[in-house]
Amino acid sequence: xxxxxxxxxxxxxxxxxxxxxxxxxxxxxxxxxxxxxxxxxxxxxxxxxxxxxxxxxxxxxxxxxxxxxxxxxxxxxxxxxxxxxxxxxxxxxxxxxxxxxxxxxxxxxxxxxxxxxxxxxxxxxxxxxxxxxxxxxxxxxxxxxxxxxxxxxxxxxxxxxxxxxxxxxxxxxxxxxxxxxxxxxxxxxxxxxxxxxxxxxxxxxxxxxxxxxxxxxxxxxxxxxxxxxxxxxxxxxxxxxxxxxxxxxxxxxxxxxxxxxxxxxxxxxxxxxxxxxxxxxxxxxxxxxxxxxxxxxxxxxxxxxxxxxxxxxxxxxxxxxxxxxxxxxxxxxxxxxxxxxxxxxxxxxxxxxxxxxxxxxxxxxxxxxxxxxxxxxxxxxxxxxxxxxxxxxxxxxxxxxxxxxxxxxxxxxxxxxxxxx
Amino acid sequence: xxxxxxxxxxxxxxxxxxxxxxxxxxxxxxxxxxxxxxxxxxxxxxxxxxxxxxxxxxxxxxxxxxxxxxxxxxxxxxxxxxxxxxxxxxxxxxxxxxxxxxxxxxxxxxxxxxxxxxxxxxxxxxxxxxxxxxxxxxxxxxxxxxxxxxxxxxxxxxxxxxxxxxxxxxxxxxxxxxxxxxxxxxxxxxxxxxxxxxxxxxxxxxxxxxxxxxxxxxxxxxxxxxxxxxxxxxxxxxxxxxxxxxxxxxxxxxx
Numbered sequence: 001x002x003x004x005x006x007x008x009x010x011x012x013x014x015x016x017x018x019x020x021x022x023x024x025x026x027x028x029x030x031x032x033x034x035x036x037x038x039x040x041x042x043x044x045x046x047x048x049x050x051x052x053x054x055x056x057x058x059x060x061x062x063x064x065x066x067x068x069x070x071x072x073x074x075x076x077x078x079x080x081x082x083x084x085x086x087x088x089x090x091x092x093x094x095x096x097x098x099x100x101x102x103x104x105x106x107x108x109x110x111x112x113x114x115x116x117x118x119x120x121x122x123x124x125x126x127x128x129x130x131x132x133x134x135x136x137x138x139x140x141x142x143x144x145x146x147x148x149x150x151x152x153x154x155x156x157x158x159x160x161x162x163x164x165x166x167x168x169x170x171x172x173x174x175x176x177x178x179x180x181x182x183x184x185x186x187x188x189x190x191x192x193x194x195x196x197x198x199x200x201x202x203x204x205x206x207x208x209x210x211x212x213x214x215x216x217x218x219x220x221x222x223x224x225x226x227x228x229x230x231x232x233x234x235x236x237x238x239x240x241x242x243x244x245x246x247x248x249x250x251x252x253x254x255x256x257x258x259x260x261x262x263x264x265x266x267x268x269x270x271x272x273x274x275x276x277x278x279x280x281x282x283x284x285x286x287x288x289x290x291x292x293x294x295x296x297x298x299x300x301x302x303x304x305x306x307x308x309x310x311x312x313x314x315x316x317x318x319x320x321x322x323x324x325x326x327x328x329x330x331x332x333x334x335x336x337x338x339x340x341x342x343x344x345x346x347x348x349x350x351x352x353x354x355x356x357x358x359x360x361x362x363x364x365x366x367x368x369x370x371x372x373x374x375x376x377x378x379x380x381x382x383x384x385x386x387x388x389x390x391x392x393x394x395x396x397x398x399x400x401x402x403x404x405x406x407x408x409x410x411x412x413x414x415x416x417x418x419x420x421x
Numbered sequence: 422x423x424x425x426x427x428x429x430x431x432x433x434x435x436x437x438x439x440x441x442x443x444x445x446x447x448x449x450x451x452x453x454x455x456x457x458x459x460x461x462x463x464x465x466x467x468x469x470x471x472x473x474x475x476x477x478x479x480x481x482x483x484x485x486x487x488x489x490x491x492x493x494x495x496x497x498x499x500x501x502x503x504x505x506x507x508x509x510x511x512x513x514x515x516x517x518x519x520x521x522x523x524x525x526x527x528x529x530x531x532x533x534x535x536x537x538x539x540x541x542x543x544x545x546x547x548x549x550x551x552x553x554x555x556x557x558x559x560x561x562x563x564x565x566x567x568x569x570x571x572x573x574x575x576x577x578x579x580x581x582x583x584x585x586x587x588x589x590x591x592x593x594x595x596x597x598x599x600x601x602x603x604x605x606x607x608x609x610x611x612x613x614x615x616x617x618x619x620x621x622x623x624x625x626x627x628x629x630x631x632x633x634x635x636x637x638x639x640x641x642x643x644x645x646x647x648x649x650x651x652x653x654x655x656x657x658x659x660x661x662x663x664x665x666x667x668x669x670x671x672x673x674x675x676x
Contacts, residue, residue, distance in 0.1 A: 055659025
């Protein structure tokens with residue numbers, strides 16, 4: 001292998017490895033058409049081109065421009081006090097990698113982040129240059145997700161928004177107290193200022209675009225953020241309330257939850273060998289989905305009475321068991337919003353049920369064929385007034401029956417709890 | 422039972438449906454000609470593919486169902502599942518027998534089957550928008566072999582035409598032995614016919630198998646794929662669920 005080739009290999013392995021803890025992978029939601037007979041098109045839904053052995057999707061070339069950083073955030077592998085190999089791509093290298101991966105249909109586009117070198121503007125400027133080159137010199141219409149560096153000037157953020165499909169600033173940790181403890185150089189204000197700028201700019205440009213067709217698009221796929229969970233002592237309620245605020249206040253497209261993976265070197269954090277909180281992370285995402293697609297209010301799922309999500313059962317089933325008085329519902333008459341709340345019925349099935357029952361009453365057989373999870377649904381639904389199924393079952397009994405029926409995919413991870421039954 | 426034998430084309434299938442109506446046949450089965458098993462106690466009718474007949478049925482359908490539902494029928498046909506012709510026939514008969522639009526009546530077997538099979542084919546289509554891997558075989562010609570479960574090539578071509586408007590490419594279905602070639606110069610699509618024996622000889626003669634950078638980028642991609650994995654989160658079950666082994670042979674990162 002030539003020296004130049006082995007050098008680029010080394011950079012790629014270091015800078016992909018350093019970027020992988022940023023979990024955002026979305027490549028959807030943009031409207032960038034290939035109108036200039038250029039390369040790429042980002043109009044459709046997102047595409048996951050591959051999946052790594054950890055089961056996470058690979059959609060974008062996710063790299064840092066450099067892992068050199070002037071900050072010392074305890075949870076971050078690239079913090080300045082960490083003794084690791086450092087590397088930096090040149091602008092041209094990132095452009096070439098993106099184009100060549102894209103031409104081979106390996107990726108949907110580029111996710112570019114960076115450690116902070118010199119200062120925020122200096123770093124941000126380089127990220128923007130790469131996006132600009134891709135768009136203007138290479139007529140690249142694929143997806144670009146840029147990290148917004150907290151503290152970067154509004155001019156740079158604005159330019160970034162004109163080239164990128166999505167922008168993101170990470171909230172990092174669920175509360176400011178934790179952030180102050182682990183990332184002494186950062187504060188919430190510095191993070192929320194760009195979030196609020198982006199949220200306003202996105203709304204403004206969208207309004208303009210609605211009136212004037214030729215108006216430029218600004219981050220058409222919106223903004224997202226992520227927080228590390230399991231590194232600090234917040235409850236699930238703290239986390240989800242924070243997420244809810246971010247969705248409402250800044251119109252976030254997505255909030256990502258990144259289970260902390262111990263990297264060592266700091267006694268304030270879980271030590272090396274502590275397994276990442278995978279089940280908890282999964283339950284948080286389920287709650288996030290319930291808020292965004294199932295019409296649940298965050299307070300219905302976590303509250304002072306239930307500050308933490310149940311690891312054994314998903315949050316939708318958990319809610320139903322706490323609210324058995326709302327059930328059973330009649331599948332042939334209940335409104336859509338309520339059908340959506342039944343454990344074992346997803347958005348697709350709910351829509352099919354509501355559409356199909358206009359043609360005649362649905363029975364159990366049809367319900368099953370439509371694809372609902374009968375082992376759950378049967379405790380919460382009737383198909384006609386005559387049905388009496390589990391009318392006298394208590395929440396505990398239903399929970400036990402559902403849990404004892406299937407083998408959980410997380411069983412190995414929580415076997416100590418299971419042995420209680 | 423009366424067996425209608427058609428040539429395997431979409432037009433042929435809808436000609437067969439036309440013939441079923443014309444003969445007022447109420448115990449019809451439609452089968453593809455080469456996959457046909459002669460039923461001893463059935464009448465066999467050879468369907469003669471006729472564009473005008475097929476178009477009459479399709480035109481009638483367009484009036485009774487939504488464009489999405491109309492497209493779903495084509496997807497079902499591309500599934501090549503055994504007996505799919507009869508599912509489509511039952512669906513069409515149900516639609517024509519009903520006064521209002523019944524495409525949402527998921528309580529009806531044929532309606533639900535069409536929706537669910539179309540969804541499966543849609544998933545395979547989406548998968549292949551993801552799993553196509555081009556290699557630059559020289560002169561900026563990008564080649565990708567595929568081997569999908571369902572015949573999704575016609576469904577993915579528009580996506581790739583939009584996306585790779587500025588390069589020449591070929592996507593070739595190695596199981597069904599046909600492909601599509603897009604020419605950047607003309608912006609047009611053509612059927613690609615590849616004689617593999619000849620091509621191999623040519624390559625051996627000239628010694629060129631790839632663009633010089635091709636191996637570099639394939640290696641870089643494998644490197645990236647490995648580096649972006651988090652070993653502490655290893656979850657092979659999930660990995661295999663998303664990338665089943667049958668797709669590995671053309672995936673650079675899994676080969």
